[in-house]
Amino acid sequence: MANQDAQYSPGVWGWLNKRMPVQKFMREQLLEYYAPKNFNVWYFFGSLALVVLVMQLFTGIFLTMFYKVGDSSAFDSVEYIMREVDYGWLIRYLHTTGASAFFIVVYLHMYRSIMYGSYKAPRELLWLFGMFIYLALMAEAFMGYVLPWGNMSYWAAQVIINLFSTIPLIGPGLVEWIRGDYGVADATVDRFFALHVVAIPLVLLLLVTLHLVALRQVGSNNPEGIEIKGNLGADGKPVDGIPFHPYYTVKDVFGIGVFLTLFAIVVFFVPTFGNLFMEEANFEPANPLSTPEPIAPSWYFTPYYAILRAVPNQRLGALLLLIAVLAFFFLPWLDRSPVKSVRYRGALFRGFLAIFTVSFLTLMYLGLKPATGAYVTAARVAAIGYFSFFLLMPWYSRADRTKPVPQRLRSHA
Amino acid sequence: MTDAVVTGEQSEVDQGRRKFLTVATAATAAAGAVFAISPFIASWEPSERARALGAPVTVDLSKLDVGQMVTYVWRRQPIYIFKRSPQMVASLPTHDARLKDPQSKDSEQPSYALNERRSRRIDIAVLIATCTHLGCLPKQHFDVGDAVLGTDWPGGFLCPCHGSRFDMAGRVFNGSPASTNLRIPPYSFVNENTLLIGQDESGAKEAA
């Protein structure tokens, strides 16, 4: 006890570490955190999601400094940001592009988990926290979309809130309660602002923390789906693991560089991204007397929107939409396969994964198209493909002819 | 199979290159962070709207009598404009000894107002009203021998917050918490009866 201070280096760094385990934390989380050596390109998207989250928080905080909430001031204040605040246009484009980028990296991150069975034991909780992040992100994106109070903002709020009217008994009253008026109005945009800038970001930060804590506990999965903790060396370290720092820090820095380059190209050269990241109709102020035509939700919601429209019954459509989102939560328990990674699964799983992939992308495309004729038929077919992936999983994941999984990782990608 | 990591002690690893690349990448990232942060810092500057609202303000002097004062707002700052009688102006140098900065050497004013009366024109005084101490608005006490300020008061301003006193040229008296004279904005005269606050030259030549 007497020479306890000896372990601390002299100077400010030692002073700090004696009072707070900064160095210990960094050593444990980075140098002594062993990650599988065979991460491929799909493993960039977790760190990229974190980068986008930080960017959204930062740009969002600055936007709140200039944005004026309220049905009569919101639209004007957004144009004020675009024209009269120095670099306000850049801050806003970073935020709008960031919203879409968030969904791109999160969808790829989720797809990675489905391909390599990362949701399977012991990572069920990690997956659930991720899914709650996805839900919170959807709420965050929707409410943020309403804030500029353009005509798409207004009608998005109108349509999405009306989804709640399909809930039996309490539906109509609930819709009024959410809006705070007899229609989408000033009260609605005010409360969405509060939720968008304070409440949901706090929830997101909490969930992201829990997601990371759970990740640290179980460790990362990898493209082979082999637990590296099953093969410890004489020194007690996983033989197929490498310290997160410096190997994955430098790799992630490179990934961030590629991502930021693509991101900057969108922000500076195609911020509306061909009507996908910012819709033309949202450059007109909210008009309760005129629904924009054509109308489609933001691209990241279109798969669910296409499912909703494919069903010729209001309540059933809304229910299927809900199931389509929540189905992801049950993946860890729907999947009965003894192996994790698609690399060792059989033709059945690969076939259903292909059906799911094609269905999801088809639905995404169809959600941007009018709900007429062949589009609706196609959406029905794709919806069946989408749901079959989940509903039939207990069967095909067990019936699948899997390949034997090796004990050790092959060399890194 | 060997362990995943072959530690960097092997001869083939060029530690110099490793260090150089680490420093180069970190330095580029740091430069990038500075670039990235600058638009956010710039966004706090007065916006186009603030700059537009900060445009020069025109004041009509035709109805301003001697001993009378009007207040205008220019760039969110109250501006006192008042007309002094020849006697008031003449008395200004007589109390120089009681002032902290009689020559306005340490005070802020445009060069054309750096004179004994601190004005372009002899009669018209233009002052930024915010007290140079902590920003309150000094009150008008133009009467000589004012009841509050004593028989030797030559006329001027008294700040209600912390008691700073200024004369009819905005010069601060000894014993005040403020240490410099009231500031003077750029201004000019468009013609005999029109004052432009916030702009140095407006075509018309100085009258005085």
Place this chain on the structure above:
Amino acid sequence: MRNVILAVVVLGLAQCLQVSVAAEEGPGPLAWEEWHAGNEVANTDSLQRGARNFVNYCSGCHSIKYMRYSRMAKDLKIPTEQLKAYLLPAGATPADYFQASIAPADAIAWFGKEPPDLSLVARSRGPDKIYRFLKTFYLDPSRPTRSNNLVLNNPAMPPVLSDLEGVKAAVFKNKQFDHFVSVSPGQMTAEQFDGFVRDTVNFLDYAGEPAQLNRLSIGVWVVLFLLLFTWLAWLLKKEYWKDIH
């Protein structure tokens, strides 16, 4: 009135000659829906002409309520004296927003509705659509404005550019628009008018997002910088990953 009579004659003639015209003119109907504005926001001269066109022909009824004259003058490199002499309405200061000369109440009385603000029209409709709109006015004696439009059927807006373009009539085949026929010439040739419309659309494109002038030039440097950073990070990654086998 003379125009109307002329139009009726021309339209009648065109209807009679419809078959033979179609036979003689090989190509199909005028593909106006495929017209592109082809405007270049980087072309400052074009923007200056467009600003002048807007002030002379549009600002009587239309405002650009988010745009200050001073901002435009700065971006378009218009000296303050010229701004005041040619573009600024009487009584306005350079820091004011572009306002329409007409009072809203008068506008409603004359046109039935208030002419829309054009701040964001190029963003909500796109430059191509404005270009097509301005170039497809045609004579329609049945309407109060004696004019109709292919993009916007029965527009409240009168054909304010007909003095420049001339008056043209539309020939329909089987109720489908086919082509235009000139009724009376305007002050401009077809090429001049096309340039006039393109400049005006260009100005509206700029007005929809004034920041785009800086956005593109800053973007080049940002992307180049990020490429440099990514290249360094790639070298660094490769260097460290030599350890991993």
